Amino acid sequence: MSAQAAVSGVPSAVSSPVLDRINPVTKLGAALLLSLMLVLSIDWVSAAVALVAELVLFACARIPFGALARRSAPILIAAPLAGLTTLLYGRLSGEIFWEFGLIRISEGSIDLAIATVLRVLAVGFPAVLLFITIDPTDLADGLAQIVRLPSRFVLGALAGLRLVGLFIDDWRALSLARRARGIADEGGALGRVRRFGGQAFALLVLSIRRGSKLATAMEARAFGSPIRRSWARESTVGWRDAALLVIAFAVAALAIGVAVAVGSWNFVLG
Incomplete structure (x- = not known):
């Protein structure tokens, strides 16, 4: 029987009329x-072409814009940071426009920075935007039945994933409890750092206890049985x-194909 996790807490997947009927394993493979x-x-050519095509496809899939913006926030932050680092310390070629110490901005570093930003977006968007339409239980079913991964590993990973949402609730509850005791607003910046460490340790202890109880409950219900x-x-x-x-x-x-046709293809192993 498929394991409905013993705990809840994972946000529900974002609904998409087009992608909802596609197997989660297929989304992962794509x-x-x-x-x-x-x-x-x-x-930058191949990355730009792929990025434009992806945005068109996601628009056709009718994924809510708000969900896209929230789930893609880490990618939208990481891409410019990666591009900035490449711009300042990337490959030197062509004319050098500005330099200061180890920092040198040249034609080559500018081109590489643009390519890096577009590449991060083009690679990151499919993973993020496809995964927001995946329900963890459906993915576990697909990994066990289609990919034939060991059921014990799949069910354990599913149970662990469903604890993530509870960790957020536990952190909020610990914060409210400390505030109710009057120890949440004292000590300035150093006090906040100290309280964060103490609260993180408390959450770690709580998560270990909950994980042990969950493991015992799953073992008692034969989730670890070697029988198919x-x-x-x-x-x-x-x-x-x-x-x-x-x-x-x-x-x-x-x-x-477009990158090769315009002569911008730059094979990483070449």
Whole structure:
């Protein structure tokens, strides 16, 4: 029987009329396929073409804009930071526009910085935006039934994932409890750092205790049995899954083809 996790707390997946009927394993495979083909080159043309195609596809999938903005925030922050680092300390070539100590900005570093930003976005968006439509339980069903991963590993990972939401609630409860005791607003900046360490340790102790209880409960219900188990929900793939993989390959092939055609292809192992 498929494991409905013994605890709850993971936010529900974002609904998309187009992607909801596609197997989570297929979504994972499409994201990996597109990412692997994009990391073969560091050039802005292939990354830009892939990024534009991805945005068009996600718009067609009718994923809510608010969900995209929230879930993509880490990518939107990391991409400019990676580009800035590359701009200041990247490859030197062509004319040097400005230098100060170890910092040198040249034509080559500018091109590489632009390519880095677009590449991070093009690689990160498929992973983030496809995963926000995946329900953890559905993914566990697919990994166990289609990929044939060990059920004990899959169910343990699912149970651990569902504890993440509870950690957030526990952290909020600890903060409120400390504030009720009058120890949340004293000591200035140093006091806040000290309280953060103490609260983090308390959360660690609480999570270890909860994890031990969950492991014992799952073992008592034979989740660790070596006998092949049955599943309550069958995980299958169909023509929609094949279409998604074809689309992912087509986007990657288009990006690579345009980059090769304009002469900007820069194979990373070359």
